[in-house]
């Protein structure tokens with residue numbers, strides 16, 4: 771059988787930086803996103819189980835980016851970047867300017883633990899810090915999702931605090947812009 775992921779199957783080790791590409795999510799991704807919603811690891815990692823894809827894929831609020839990660843032209847995962855200061859539900863509470871908050875999942879189980887998540891995050895971090903006003907990136911995995919904690923720590927995120935979001939106990943991690951401008 772031809773592997774979906776030939777790069778890592780034939781050459782064990784991290785995929786090349788360009789092995790994963792990010793593109794905006796569109797309404798054509800609806801079925802894929804719904805399928806990924808049913809994956810137990812994805813479901814278990816999400817606070818809000820209903821992302822209202824049918825309607826939300828048609829909306830493009832200025833405070834949000836929805837991205838699909840692809841490997842060899844095939845979708846493997848999803849990324850959300852929000853500006854928590856302007857996000858309309860004020861999920862993060864009252865926030866100062868200069869933050870971004872992320873959600874990430876790889877919906878295809880066989881695409882996990884191959885280094886693609888790290889590549890997705892590296893590109894997303896660069897995308898966030900390309901805006902010179904952004905000084906801090908936040909992420910809030912559930913306390914129970916300890917594997918993801920290690921994943922974020924390896925990427926340089928530092929522990930901030932435990933906090934309840936919508937009744938779920940989460941760990942807040944942050945990544946500050948490298949260099950003396952961080953505050």
Ligand SMILES: CC(C)(COP(=O)(O)OP(=O)(O)OC[C@H]1O[C@@H](n2cnc3c(N)ncnc32)[C@H](O)[C@@H]1OP(=O)(O)O)[C@@H](O)C(=O)NCCC(=O)NCCS
Pocket residue numbers: 811812815816874875876877881882883884885886887888889910911912915916917918919920921922
């Ligand atoms: C977390 C996730 C994005 C990491 O991407 P990835 O490509 O699997 O990660 P990499 O191959 O770059 O790095 C491997 C690390 O990812 C994490 N990871 C791998 N599979 C995971 C899973 N099913 N759930 C949570 N974290 C996982 C672990 O930290 C792993 O390192 P370990 O083997 O030492 O435990 C991906 O595994 C995933 O989407 N998991 C399910 C949903 C989820 O937990 N999303 C995060 C919500 S905060």
